[in-house]
Amino acid sequence: MSTTVTTHRPRPTAQPTTLRARRLPRYAAPLIALAALLVAAGIVYGTGIGGPVLVVVVAALLYLAGLFAAANAVEGRRAARNRTWSALIHSAFVLAVLPLASVVWTLVSKGVERLDGNFFGTSMNNIGARDPNGGAYHAIVGTLEQVGIATLITVPLGILCAIYVVEYGRGRFSFAIRFFVDVMTGIPSIVSGLFVLAFWVLIVSPMVNDGRPGFSGFAAALALSVLMLPTVVRSTEEMLRLVPAPLREGAYALGVPKWKTILRVVLPTALPGIVTGVMLAIARAAGETAPVLLVAGGGAAINVNPFENNQSSLALFVYQQAGDASKYSPARAWTAALTLVALVLVLTIAAKLLARRNRLGR
């Protein structure tokens, strides 16, 4: 403003005299990495203290140190810190992806052996220890039905519950709901299986079943619902809270009733996040073994009726085949595991695409 007040008050930060700064050449980072790798290999193999894994670890540390030193010398301290931190963050990313890549690689390489029509077309009925074929058709049917029914139960219930808590709930009742949902999140799957076993299989279904306990896929679906519900409620709740209040007000100001505002404005805005939460719940449920074993009992034959008799599931199939003495069963277990992962992946991608189609392209 006024030039007369150019007193000698020191500026809060030193002003740079030029905008250009010295930079490390582009080839510096790869060069340091290569040098670090060579030095690390020299140290590790020279002293004979370890193998390739140690080489990589030592090389990573050397690379960080070398990068910091080089950048510090050429670019200054701030730039050196920046470079080191971004290198650290990238290493963290690699560390996080490594196990995932390893799991996928193991699954694919071991699962491909039994990836044939027979595996997807037959069950384990009448398959003895010496039979090389046999498949997971019954388990796939079981997983799809159990998880499908559990999803049909939990998604409407969970979303309505979250809507109540976020949009209507005031006071003690909604607090109680949130508290119990939090408690439910911590329930171990075996406990939910036991709960359904005690409550549904041994008490409720015998009443309509001439006193026989009602092991069934539906019972498994109930147990899975207990596990899925808190995930769906909590993630939907978070997503609904993220919808900005001015959006709701915009709809109210047009004379749109509250329920319609929630249905047509709030839910569509939160949809992608809700879908992610539901998919997380489904993925968790599809991988559960214990409750299915407890209340659906497993079984080798195809049973497409979820309301009667034993059913298996992919996770249970993996568990049983992995523990089986037959030399053909490990291959079946691997292929079933691969199938399970692929199933969840396909479902997730499909759901995301659907949710995105609802949003408008930018």
Added chain:
Amino acid sequence: MAKRIEATNVSAYYGGFKAIENITLTVEPKTVTALIGPSGCGKSTFLRSINRMHEVLPGARVEGNLTIDNQDIYDRDVDVTAVRRMIGMVFQRPNPFPTMSIFENVVAGLRLNGVKKKSILEEAAERALRSANLWDEVKDRLGKPGAGLSGGQQQRLCIARTIAVEPQVVLMDEPCSALDPISTLAIEDLMFQLKDQFTIVIVTHNMQQAARVSDRTAFFSIEKTGDPGRLIEYDNTQKIFSNPSVKKTEDYITGRFG
């Protein structure tokens, strides 16, 4: 058609904080009434009390008496959605619905209230967009998302959305604060048109605009921060801007405020 709004001793609270106190004024039908005053003096709060948007915030409440054509707006038996359908509102910050296209945004009020017929919706959308001076800019991309527009375009979209439902009273909270002079003129033109049939209340920080568009002007002010806002003077715009009866009003209008 046009409605008279009467406020008697209206006070509004945010939880324990009293934002406005004892506001009493009458908004005549078929006029433009401007609310002016320093920032934080409760203009938005008063505006939002008129169509019962204030109570949407948790802990917020309104005391006193507000009527529209002698019907109590805050009566226990009143349907809030009916009030808001009758009294439309443009917010201080544009808030288009992010999942809806431009077209869907404009007709949202009609559609969500049950109008289905495509021809009616299309006609209403074009009329509203033309009035808000947005039609030429968006007519080729009505299917694109409303959130993809510029800030000023979004504001005009929200104005179009509000007038598409043809409310009897239109409340506008600084509708032109993000607009260029041309769009501002268009919105002011729109107010002149709307005034033939409807009642308009507008909040503005632009003195020239208040003087240009409004028939009556209300000046709000606060003593000091933390005090509730009060109505200092309410009179014909001409009078307020040429010969205000309160010293404070004159100071504010001539820029000698605070």
